[in-house]
Amino acid sequence: MSQSALTFGNFINKKRKIKGITQKNVADALGVTTVYVCDIEKNRRYPPTKGDMLSKLAKILTLNEDEKNILYDLAGSDKGCAPPDLTEYIMSSDIIRTALRTAKKKATTDDWQQFIDNLHKK
Known part of the structure; x- marks a missing residue:
């Protein structure tokens, strides 16, 4: 099953x-x-997205960091919103929202990769 067909x-x-x-x-x-x-x-309920239920679930299932990110991505995707672990971060600062809106209009995939590479160098 490809990740695109994968549900929470x-x-x-x-x-x-x-x-x-x-x-x-x-x-x-x-x-x-x-x-x-x-x-x-069975996908009869939306995934939890509030509180610490997702982090508890990740611990119960002993997920590694990549799997935990998939868990959060799927929780957001299934509800049609941003991953819950990112929502609070995005809302915490005007500069983050400004950067994302600017990137939405102008950033290419290469720009994002360069940004990520620069952060990894820190």
Whole structure:
């Protein structure tokens, strides 16, 4: 399954099964019902995007940094919004929003790659 066809629920289900964790284990650790976890996995409910539920879920599933980023990206994508881990950061500063709006109008993929490369050099 390509990542473009991957949903939050599919991702959670796959990672949970690989780790040998039951829906009940996940539900108990998150403080929710098993039905809630089942509904999320079957894409009958939107992913959680508030509070620390996503970070708890990442810990329960022992996700690495790349997998955690996919988790957040899918949570945002399935709800049609920015990934929840970025929303607070974007809203925290006028300069960030100005930079993103400017980039939206003028930045190329090469510009973004150069920006990322420069940040990695710091």
